[in-house]
Amino acid sequence: MATFNFKKREIECKIVYYGPGRCGKTTNLEYIFKTYKKQIAGEMVSIDTEGDRTLFFDFLPMGLGKIKGCDVKVQLYTVPGQVQYSSTRKLVLKEVDGLVFVADSLEVRREKNMLSLKDLHENLKSYGTSIFKVPLVMQYNKRDLEEEGIPLMPIEKMDHDLNRQLKAPYFSASAIKGQGVPQTITECLKLTLLNLQKQLKWAK
Amino acid sequence: MDPKDQVISLLKEADLYQQQGLLNEAKERYKKATKILKANTGIKNGQELIASIVKKVVDLNQKINQINKATSKPTVSNKKQDLIKQLFAGAGEKDDASNRLEGAIALAKFGQFDRALEEFERLLDVEAVRVAAAKNIARCHLEVNALEDAASCFDRWVGDDRFTSAQLDKIRFFLKGRFNKLGFDRELYQREETVSDEDIQALEMEPAVTESSQDAGHVPLTNTQPAALEDMELPEEDEFLDINSVGIQLRSGSQKGRMIEFDVSFQTGNSINLIISSKESALLNELEKGTELKDMQFFSPIAILNGSGVVTAKTQIKSGPKEGDYSLDITILTT
DSSP, X not given: OOEEETTTTEEEEEEEEEOSTTXXXXXXXXXXXXXXXXXXXXXXEEEEXXXXXXXEEEEEEEEEEEETTEEEEEEEEEOOOSGGGHHHXXXXXXXXXXXXXXXXXXXXXXXXXXXXXXXXXXXXXXXXXXXXXXXXXXXXXXXXXXXXXXXXXXXXXXXXXHHTTTOOOEEEOBTTTTBTHHHHHHHHHHHHHHHHHHHHOTTO | OOHHHHHHHHHHHHHHHXXXXXXXXXXHHHHHHHHHHHHXXXXXXXXXXXXXXXXXXXXXXXXXXXXXXXXXXXXXXXXXXXXXXXXXXXXXXXXXXXXXXXXXXXXHHTTOHHHHHHHHHHHTTOGGGHXXXXXXXHXXXXXXXXXXXXXXXXXXXXXXXXXXXXXXXXXXXXXXXXXXXXXXXXXXXXXXXXXXXXXXXXXXXXXXXXXXXXXXXXXXXXXXXXXXXXXXXXXXXXXXXXOOEEEEEOOSSTTTTOEEXXXXXXXXXXXXXXXXXXXXXXXXXXXXXXXEEEEEEEEOSSOEEEEEEEEEEEEEOOSSXXXXXXXXXXXXXXX
16 A cells, blocks of 8 residues: 655555566566666565575565655565465565556466466455556566567457456566566556545645 | 477477476477377487487476475575565554564564564563564464474463463463364463452452462463453354454545555454554544444455454553554454
């Protein structure tokens, strides 16, 4: 849940990158960390296994400067994607203000995408909120693998699988190349801050 | 597609999936390639290819087993534990002890039990959170299946002057309930109280209680009980789950429908106590004695329950670190 310090005119909110294992959530944050040095308010911390799988979460603090007279700080998190880290995912998701769902475009990961989205939906429900009420952006990642001749799902198919009811904004991406990453986070921040402005009436 | 081309395509996919960390998918592709090679013995160097694929599958299996065997909550560095404590301690302004308690709970939830225990032990010095800290110490031990350690902690607290008898009773009820559920038959010591002349006079009017053998200052629970304790009921098996926190929904105002979560300070059976910050004025205005709360959520370690409750008491705290905040008693009606 966003914290709003009326006295200091500071607002801090939380955005979580969700999705199945190995879909590119950490890669998204790594790209943001590398590219947006001015906005990064600290170190990126990854609590991961030896090498490459996120164990607990990744964390990246950002400062967006003043927006409508308020200092806006954003905390970006990723969750671990593997099935066995379900309880940790739920902990990280607590009090989330905005979401990016990163889906894996590989055909072989179609079912994992859908299971992960269902998991997100259920975890939000357990906190008394709904996936329809949290600002959400979809990212269809790994589009670059088409050039390698690897079977990918068409965007239309992914959107139909994952987004036909949610109707969230979506972006094609190749997080490893940085394509689509800025657009995704920008849109998510926009939706999140609009939602917070509505809830907190902070601009008035 | 020509079988040879199929094999090449499958191997390419398998290698890529392996690079991506999709080990099961890679294994699947290797197996398909092997099947095609076995079915098409005319493919040049087929046997060598099969041998090479078998080796890759063996390596993959080792990696998959390693990942599957890895504990889901290993201990991380102190620095990362500090971060967990800081990030997951909950939002909003709270006093220092409440923040520290939430941070310690976050550590426990992430499986950092040793560090969490250190934090909870320090919090035993703080009156306002002592019972919560003690219960969480017990929970940490229960979580790692160290039931005797949990019981030993309680025995130690019986002789610890920081704990009042009332506090020990709450902790004992909690522990007994857990032990009953786990089938752990272990007596918990009870403090031998210092009795005043007035108490003696009052007791003389009650039936005599049985004396039992005892260590200095410690008396097994089931044998001798002061009259006041005989009226308390221990939690029955499968009675109320230990509730960690509750969600209460605002019913009116600009934030109608918003669910706010509060940690449970303590629980006795179906009665829970919350501390609500004085800043939550919208909610406090709705919560008077007798108010029925529908659409509550009760968060326990093993389940989230929906239900209802009724406010049985609401008192403003007059002193201490939570001065000005409100102590709220809620009786759970349905879950």
